[in-house]
Amino acid sequence: MAGLEIISDQGYRIDGRRSSELRKVCARMGVFTQADGSAYIEQGNTKALATVYGPHEVRKGRGKIQHDRAVVNCQFSMATFSTGERKSRPKGDRRSQEMSMHLRQTFEAVIVTELFPRSQIDIYVQILQADGGNYCACVNAATLAVIDAGIPMKDYVCACTAGFIQDSPLLDISYVEESAGAPFLTVAMMPKSEQIVLLEMNSRLHADNMEKVLDLATQGCKDVFAVLDRHVRDHVSESHALMTAS
Amino acid sequence: MKEVPMSTCEREFILKAIRDRKRIDGRQTYDYRRLKVSFGMERGCCIVDLGDTKVLAQVSGKIEEPKKNRPTEGSIIINLELSPMASPAFEPGRPTESGIEMNRILERNIRDSRAVDTESLCIVAGEKVWSIRADVHVLNDEGNIMDAASIAAITALSHFRRPDVSVMGEEVTVHSPEDRDPVPLSVHHMPVCVTFAFFDQGEFLLVDPNRSEERVMDGRMVVGMNMHREICTLMMSGGMLLVKEQVLRCSQIATVKVAEIIELIQRALDKDAQARQAGEKCGFAESVPTNKITTNRKEATAIDTTAAAQQASQVIQEAGPVDKPMSNMLVQAPGTVQIGEGLVNTWDVDDEDMESEEKEGREKSVTNGREAVATSKPTERKRPVKAGEGTVSHAEGSDSEEEETVMLFQGDDETKSTEEPDSTALMQPSNSDKPAKKKGKKKKAAQK
Amino acid sequence: MAADFKTAQPVEYYRRFLKEDVRPDGRELGEIRHTTLNIGSITTAEGSALVKLGNTTVICGIKAELCNPTAEEPKKGFVVPNVDLPPLCSPRFRPGPPSEQAQVVSQLMADIIENSGVVALEDLCIVEGKLCWVLYCDMMCLDYDGNVVDTCVISLLAALKNVLLPEVTVNEETGSPVTDVEKKLPLNIRKCPVATTFGVFDDHYLFTDPTNEEECLATGVLTVVTTEDNKICCMHKPGGTALSESRLQDCINRALTRAEEVRKLIDETINSVER
Numbered sequence: 011m012a013g014l015e016i017i018s019d020q021g022y023r024i025d026g027r028r029s030s031e032l033r034k035v036c037a038r039m040g041v042f043t044q045a046d047g048s049a050y051i052e053q054g055n056t057k058a059l060a061t062v063y064g065p066h067e068v069r070k071g072r073g074k075i076q077h078d079r080a081v082v083n084c085q086f087s088m089a090t091f092s093t094g095e096r097k098s099r100p101k102g103d104r105r106s107q108e109m110s111m112h113l114r115q116t117f118e119a120v121i122v123t124e125l126f127p128r129s130q131i132d133i134y135v136q137i138l139q140a141d142g143g144n145y146c147a148c149v150n151a152a153t154l155a156v157i158d159a160g161i162p163m164k165d166y167v168c169a170c171t172a173g174f175i176q177d178s179p180l181l182d183i184s185y186v187e188e189s190a191g192a193p194f195l196t197v198a199m200m201p202k203s204e205q206i207v208l209l210e211m212n213s214r215l216h217a218d219n220m221e222k223v224l225d226l227a228t229q230g231c232k233d234v235f236a237v238l239d240r241h242v243r244d245h246v247s248e249s250h251a252l253m254t255a256s
Numbered sequence: 257m258k259e260v261p262m263s264t265c266e267r268e269f270i271l272k273a274i275r276d277r278k279r280i281d282g283r284q285t286y287d288y289r290r291l292k293v294s295f296g297m298e299r300g301c302c303i304v305d306l307g308d309t310k311v312l313a314q315v316s317g318k319i320e321e322p323k324k325n326r327p328t329e330g331s332i333i334i335n336l337e338l339s340p341m342a343s344p345a346f347e348p349g350r351p352t353e354s355g356i357e358m359n360r361i362l363e364r365n366i367r368d369s370r371a372v373d374t375e376s377l378c379i380v381a382g383e384k385v386w387s388i389r390a391d392v393h394v395l396n397d398e399g400n401i402m403d404a405a406s407i408a409a410i411t412a413l414s415h416f417r418r419p420d421v422s423v424m425g426e427e428v429t430v431h432s433p434e435d436r437d438p439v440p441l442s443v444h445h446m447p448v449c450v451t452f453a454f455f456d457q458g459e460f461l462l463v464d465p466n467r468s469e470e471r472v473m474d475g476r477m478v479v480g481m482n483m484h485r486e487i488c489t490l491m492m493s494g495g496m497l498l499v500k501e502q503v504l505r506c507s508q509i510a511t512v513k514v515a516e517i518i519e520l521i522q523r524a525l526d527k528d529a530q531a532r533q534a535g536e537k538c539g540f541a542e543s544v545p546t547n548k549i550t551t552n553r554k555e556a557t558a559i560d561t562t563a564a565a566q567q568a569s570q571v572i573q574e575a576g577p578v579d580k581p582m583s584n585m586l587v588q589a590p591g592t593v594q595i596g597e598g599l600v601n602t603w604d605v606d607d608e609d610m611e612s613e614e615k616e617g618r619e620k621s622v623t624n625g626r627e628a629v630a631t632s633k634p635t636e637r638k639r640p641v642k643a644g645e646g647t648v649s650h651a652e653g654s655d656s657e658e659e660e661t662v663m664l665f666q667g668d669d670e671t672k673s674t675e676e677p678d679s680t681a682l683m684q685p686s687n688s689d690k691p692a693k694k695k696g697k698k699k700k701a702a703q704k
Numbered sequence: 705m706a707a708d709f710k711t712a713q714p715v716e717y718y719r720r721f722l723k724e725d726v727r728p729d730g731r732e733l734g735e736i737r738h739t740t741l742n743i744g745s746i747t748t749a750e751g752s753a754l755v756k757l758g759n760t761t762v763i764c765g766i767k768a769e770l771c772n773p774t775a776e777e778p779k780k781g782f783v784v785p786n787v788d789l790p791p792l793c794s795p796r797f798r799p800g801p802p803s804e805q806a807q808v809v810s811q812l813m814a815d816i817i818e819n820s821g822v823v824a825l826e827d828l829c830i831v832e833g834k835l836c837w838v839l840y841c842d843m844m845c846l847d848y849d850g851n852v853v854d855t856c857v858i859s860l861l862a863a864l865k866n867v868l869l870p871e872v873t874v875n876e877e878t879g880s881p882v883t884d885v886e887k888k889l890p891l892n893i894r895k896c897p898v899a900t901t902f903g904v905f906d907d908h909y910l911f912t913d914p915t916n917e918e919e920c921l922a923t924g925v926l927t928v929v930t931t932e933d934n935k936i937c938c939m940h941k942p943g944g945t946a947l948s949e950s951r952l953q954d955c956i957n958r959a960l961t962r963a964e965e966v967r968k969l970i971d972e973t974i975n976s977v978e979r
Binding site for chain 3: 041042043044045055057059061063066069070085087089090091092093094096132134135136138139140141
């Protein structure tokens with residue numbers, strides 16, 4: 011790994027960004043017809059798709075029915091061609107199961123499940139190309155998809171990563187920076203109330219630097235929220251225009 | 257098998273106690289339970305007791321081919337087994353979601369933070385490397401498996417010795433322990449996990465939750481830290497919402513706790529090293545104290561009772577003086593004495609007395625004992641007894657008593673009437689005694 | 705009112721349309737939905753293509769790996785297709801192991817690749833008996849609205865045309881392969897198979913490119929795969945109502961026309977991406 015300067019002397023990263031810049035975010039809502047809600051998001055080179063089905067009747071297993079709220083079921087899967095080396099097990103390995111579980115916990119906390127007792131909401135997320143920040147792209151895509159499906163949520167959930175390399179915090183880590191072994195923190199939060207829904211950290215980070223990195227990640231989440239919100243509003247006003255015109 | 261659900265009472269009780277800053281087992285909010293680390297005979301085997309939670313870790317090494325993209329590095333594999341021995345909730349076979357999560361946290365804590373140097377595990381680049389495997393088994397689940405497992409894993413890795421290997425050109429020789437002393441793994445730092453349990457949407461937090469606290473908590477956060485105050489892993493999930501300040505506060509608390517724990521681990525490792533060097537016997541058999549029954553033995557825990565003692569003395573003071581005892585002893589017969597007031601007893605103590613008393617008490621109105629009479633005489637009880645048999649026994653006439661006896665009372669003093677059936681309900685139990693009593697009375701009456 | 709009728713009696717509803725030689729979505733019996741093709745968007749894969757046939761969306765990614773050929777066929781490489789119908793594409797697919805339909809389509813892909821000879825397996829061999837390429841073609845359906853077979857075939861063909869394999873030489877001393885990432889060569893595509901699917905309704909009506917609803921109502925399905933030299937390389941008719949020879953010939957003619965259109969589309973897309 012030697013010879014790869016994560017940050018050059020002028021403060022530019024490998025892909026030309028500065029340390030507190032997000033990658034370009036492109037989002038599309040309502041891409042699929044079969045699903046109740048769907049969204050596609052591109053964060054730099056990471057491409058993620060999310061579809062939402064529901065709320066519908068609980069299909070498998072009577073035991074899962076909750077009498078006072080909806081059951082949220084998430085599945086995370088990476089396409090076999092999404093990583094540099096072919097992934098032979100797209101789902102079922104530990105990392106995917108852990109991600110599915112985290113997604114589920116995140117959305118259970120945010121979706122107003124009390125409005126749909128005895129029903130099930132399915133969220134399926136698919137990564138088409140992985141270039142760092144997989145979990146974040148999933149969460150952002152799933153948020154848009156849930157909004158597209160019309161399921162009420164307490165607030166948006168936005169996620170962002172922040173790392174700490176060569177004594178400076180970096181925002182929105184890409185795959186190259188991830189594999190350099192530096193510590194990075196993944197934060198999923200509700201931007202308006204600044205409440206953290208999920209927090210995950212890898213590698214070693216000194217306790218004193220924790221606050222800086224956490225602050226940067228929070229800021230990143232708020233930036234992502236701004237982009238997503240603008241996009242949702244555009245999409246809704248377009249649809250509205252189409253409906254009233256016809 | 258599903259776990260027994262926790263009753264609402266218990267749940268409420270624990271929550272209320274936590275809101276009062278008290279814990280069920282008497283600990284303070286940031287206190288750990290008693291932590292004990294012991295080693296087995298073999299190198300790399302370690303048992304950790306955290307209160308009643310018991311976790312066993314065993315480290316083993318194997319020579320294998322390295323991964324294609326990392327030809328000069330060995331591999332560390334950490335496997336956490338939640339065996340059904342630990343709790344009825346764990347089932348053999350597929351690990352549950354929480355099991356997978358804990359496994360991932362352990363992996364991230366030790367492997368991703370480079371606690372053990374993998375480059376030193378290389379023997380021949382690209383061909384042979386050591387693959388070290390740490391198996392952690394949970395033997396008893398009394399809450400907070402995460403911390404115990406992380407302590408066990410890193411301690412076992414520090415305790416483990418791998419066989420020495422020498423490379424001469426193309427030849428690789430693995431030396432047996434008799435040949436050359438086994439070599440320890442190069443452990444850079446010791447990351448230990450500290451679990452925080454949150455209640456009431458993050459308002460109250462506890463360190464080292466036990467089983468019942470875990471079932472009641474809203475969510476938890478696991479902070480993995482080492483001696484140098486570096487955070488090795490951080491995991492917060494469980495559908496709870498936190499703010500940044502809480503996260504930072506937890507990391508500060510974790511710093512203190514981790515320092516204590518690592519000191520304890522070091523001491524245990526040193527003691528074991530000394531024991532081995534001195535040639536003493538070491539192992540689990542030695543670490544368990546002998547001549548004692550080890551199950552169902554409770555560890556003594558110091559509990560602060562000053563508050564309770566104060567309250568108790570206050571209550572005593574407010575209660576007022578104690579009443580003097582009343583003495584109304586009644587000697588019924590030699591060897592039989594009676595005190596007290598209230599219900600007439602149904603023992604057929606002495607018929608003569610009873611008869612005479614009845615006659616005396618005829619005029620008096622004796623109710624069902626509701627009126628406190630100065631001398632309690634078990635007088636008219638017999639009548640209701642008989643009447644309970646069925647009809648009024650005027651017709652029977654055989655018992656002289658009946659004719660003598662007069663009243664059955666409904667509970668009113670004034671009314672004296674010969675209505676019997678109503679008050680039969682009074683003395684049901686003595687129905688069976690009736691025939692005997694009748695005969696007894698007859699005899700006595702006859703005798704007299 | 706129409707919606708009520710459609711829910712209550714879908715077959716009758718459909719029949720009424722077919723009598724007038726149209727279908728509910730306005731197409732004629734022989735018309736095929738809009739086909740959109742996008743190639744090369746997944747940079748982590750050696751070749752990729754995204755195809756939208758109406759609403760049905762399939763993305764195909766091709767990854768190449770090196771491996772040893774089998775002892776029986778030392779001069780041949782491998783092409784391994786796999787079709788995935790995940791639960792996100794339609795509510796009818798549940799999470800779990802691949803459904804029967806996914807397996808059938810995967811096998812159909814394998815048959816098409818073998819029968820048509822789209823890629824000569826000998827071209828994938830680097831060193832005879834020692835080293836060869838294996839191409840993993842993973843097709844994933846993202847939105848299921850009928851006729852996934854046609855879409856998969858188009859995406860597979862486009863992705864294969866899009867593949868760039870690095871040049872591999874074998875180091876003489878060590879015997880290990882050396883990949884030259886700088887030099888990349890496209891695959892030699894011998895034939896271009898294109899599939900057309902037909903649905904049969906009531907033993908009488910024949911229409912191309914069924915949507916999801918039509919597939920559920922159809923009494924039979926037929927897929928014809930043709931290559932550019934007007935040869936049929938594969939026909940797939942899994943049960944259903946019988947077809948006479950003349951009807952079959954109609955289908956084949958329609959398939960040949962369609963195949964031409966699709967090939968032009970693929971070539972146009974490739975040319976538009978300056979390589």
